[in-house]
Amino acid sequence: MPEGDTVFRAAARLRTALAGKTLTCCDVRVPRYATIDLSGERVDEVVCRGKHLFVRAGRASFHTHLKMEGVWHVYAPGERWRRPGFTARLILGTEDVTAVGFSLGKVEVLARDRDFDVVAHLGPDLLGPDWDRAEALRRLTADPDLPIGLAVLDQRNLAGIGNIFRNEGCWLARVHPRRPVGEIANLGELVDETQRILSDSARVRVHKPMVYGRAKMPCPRCRTTIRLEMFGEGPTRERSIYFCPRCQE
Ligand SMILES: [Zn+2]
Structure with a gap:
């Protein structure tokens, strides 16, 4: 099961790939959020808290958790995916990259200004800037x-x-x-x-x-x-x- 260090590195990769860029593709493969499309919104931040990862774009925040087998990959346009397509749960693309979250244990689309409510119960984050x-x-x-x-x-x-x-x-x-x-x-x-x-x-x-x-x-x-x-x-x-x-x- 991935731990905080894995999530921290995934967040850093996604930040490099997406932050400051406009989404040209947004595919949430979870029935509840299937109609949500944030194409045209700019990704402002990618942050993590414990093992939770947030991608903030516009007024929304994609909250994900890797759980047992989840992994994030970042691909160049046209590059072949290294995991089966049917395991993709969240796809966020810009003009020059596509970030794909495979087998994510949790995917939610939250209101950005309240997204940290879901991690309010967590103890101090060993990797956080506010480690206490x-x-x-x-x-x-x-x-x-x-x-x-x-x-x-x-x-x-x-x-x-x-x-x-x-x-x-x-x-x-x-x-x-x-x-x-x-x-x-x-x-x-x-x-x-x-x-x-x-x-x-x-x-x-x-x-x-x-x-x-x-x-x-x-x-x-x-x-x-x-x-x-x-x-x-x-x-x-x-x-x-x-x-x-x-x-x-
Ligand atoms: Zn010993």
Whole structure:
């Protein structure tokens, strides 16, 4: 599942492709919005918040979420699409580019002046210009009994983290994902490290996991074999955790 860094990079690509340009094509392939056509409107901004992406044009805002398999591509005129056409959910074209959102988990057309209402519940955005570390720590510790591996995935606490970065952040801070938040002395360090790697992955180069997806391989720090377990609030909500049983307590 794409995380905040992927959405941040997609927003940057779309901003370069569309911002300041007039839409010549607008195709929303969602029944509810199928008649909406913003051709002739100028794209003013492309912004993201957590894992949510907004393309603002005229008085409307296209709100999208990649969810499990969504991806944005930008094509030159006449260029062949690299995904099947039937998976396209939103197509926004200008004279010189076409941006196509494939398999998007969510597509909505909102009133531009109220578009951020749909992200009002989110916690501080790890990649946002208004990143608020103190508020993030306050939210994370609101339930001290909650395991950190669940607390950091809740977008109401921190916006932008998914399964890769929760595992990586815990490993960097040497904290076991099952440890209750209230018992973690270096929670600030865990948040800082997670913010640092997510930000690097968004702005510099795509993060190469140290524990995520590396079950049975050696821990990069102590060479102990990395363990994989399933963990979640209930049997239907379990997701994988990767950790070093030696250096994460
Ligand atoms: Zn280790």
